[in-house]
Amino acid sequence: MDLNPVRSQFPALAQTLGEHPLCYLDTAATSQKPQRVIDAINEYYQRDNANVHRAAHQLSSRATAQYEAVRDAVQGFIKAERRDEIIFTHGTTEGFNLLAHGLSATIEPGDLILLDSAAHHANIVPWQMLAKATGARIQPIPLDKTCRLDQAAYQELLAQKPAIVSLTHVSNVMGTRNPIETMLAQARAAGAITVVDGAQAIAHLRVDVTRLGCDFYLFSAHKMYGPTGIGILYGRFALLDTLAPLLTGGEMIKQVSFEQTTFNTLPNRLEAGTPPISAVIGMGEAIAFLNELPRVQIQEAESELLHYLQQSLKALDEVELIGAHPDNIGAVAFNLKGEHHQDVGILLDQQGVAVRCGHHCAMPLMQTLGLKGCCRASLGVYSNKDDIDRFICALKSVIELLQP
Ligand SMILES: Cc1ncc(COP(=O)(O)O)c(C=O)c1O
Structure with missing residues (x-):
């Protein structure tokens, strides 16, 4: 399904950060807003x-x-x-x-x-x-x-x-x-x-x-x-x-x-x-x-995209996924083995990729999982495969930088 007509309704997504087009993967923190809102x-x-x-x-x-x-x-x-x-x-x-x-x-x-x-x-x-x-x-x-x-x-x-x-x-x-x-x-x-x-x-x-x-x-x-x-x-x-x-x-x-x-x-x-x-x-x-959106198709498209994101991360040996299941909704939690989540987030941001890092206002969960924090990439109705490919490409360069 082509989600671009939806994406073009979100003006904030059209910006560049330095030379990098924005890759917004922080919808779980707050979504971008369509022009009509x-x-x-x-x-x-x-x-x-x-x-x-x-x-x-x-x-x-x-x-x-x-x-x-x-x-x-x-x-x-x-x-x-x-x-x-x-x-x-x-x-x-x-x-x-x-x-x-x-x-x-x-x-x-x-x-x-x-x-x-x-x-x-x-x-x-x-x-x-x-x-x-x-x-x-x-x-x-x-x-x-x-x-x-x-x-x-x-x-x-x-x-x-x-x-x-x-x-x-x-x-x-x-x-x-x-x-x-x-x-x-x-x-x-x-x-x-x-x-x-x-x-x-x-x-x-x-x-x-x-x-x-x-x-x-x-x-x-x-x-x-x-x-x-x-x-x-x-x-x-x-x-x-x-x-x-x-x-x-x-x-x-x-x-x-x-x-x-x-x-x-x-x-x-x-x-x-x-x-x-x-x-x-x-x-x-x-x-x-x-x-006004075809919610059933959108839900299927979002689920396919999340699956693609999970699989793309899983393919990287350096990545540790947290609680990833095929029926999850909208977000993937991960860490780079041996690296601090905040370093990963800052280096991704330098390439225009916005993810959330930290305890995500769920400190008891972090304690249960034995983690200080983690990174989270999350999707919205405007997210597409290109976002994920750009994110994975940026993450690979972060890995190269941190673990040469
Ligand atoms: C699951 C969950 N509950 C509650 C909240 C709190 O929402 P708000 O900050 O909009 O009050 C959030 C926000 O991140 C959330 O993700």
Whole structure:
């Protein structure tokens, strides 16, 4: 499939760094943005800029209509049953903080919270705060030798009747994909509140939260071709409605006196203050962009490309792959044997190749794997075979330089 028509919609990809055309393999950190997303944000500021929900004037009506239309678009995009199950957050991280704080009244001393060993810090630290505040316990679901979650150990942990099970849909480090359909069904059967970090899945897989049957699903727009500063906390209404707000003030109130405050209904109750209106509008345009793509073919093309990337790296003796499986999504983690990941990243950058190096906000995973860090090459809808060939060529010259 020719992905060039898609690629040409991303202006940042057309640049050169020094004499090298940009080879962008850091989409898992943040995706590039298509022109239409950039234009939608500009148009809002040039024509419709006003605060939402509040004023009687036409600009505010236009801004509010656009803002709330995006809620409908998100509802359709992830197939939520109700529009008030969609909460705008500043991103996945804020969503987890809101969620963990909001569940504090539900959790009791000694309750068990099961976490994914490959989790991003955003899906660890807020739970630690909750555990500290309530006396709950945290237990990671261990990895097996192939860097996937150990399903037998998971069954044993579920037998302890955890209160919360928070899984990663797709690992931001290795691109490994958890069998969340099965794992969520098992967690539900054990009576747990189920949470999915969808930050790395949302741009690659078609997500249906109703079919998944999870209680909460979180993601960020900037990893799905939208702007930074906006994300989604989806929650099944009955549970979402029980969450205590993290932030207060603004449109989340119904009635305020100096003695007391009553809160608004969902979704406003969990969206305090002036929201990031332009970012919401940009996210709506990113959803329209994704909806217009032939998602099934794109998913197949992305999977073929990832396989090509894995095989090309595997062919190099100096490369050590981490958790690479044929059904992974969007990313490959690797190290050059005996070399520091940061050196590799800097030398690749000098040839115009952008990869991510470090702990990838997954320090517990690095500890489990016995690594200080690693490099990660990640793909987006605009990536092509030429990117991978250029990356491999640059990596070979890094190897020659470091290991002459
Ligand atoms: C799996 C995963 N979870 C959570 C996050 C945090 O997302 P954000 O920084 O947009 O809040 C990321 C970002 O890298 C991620 O990859």
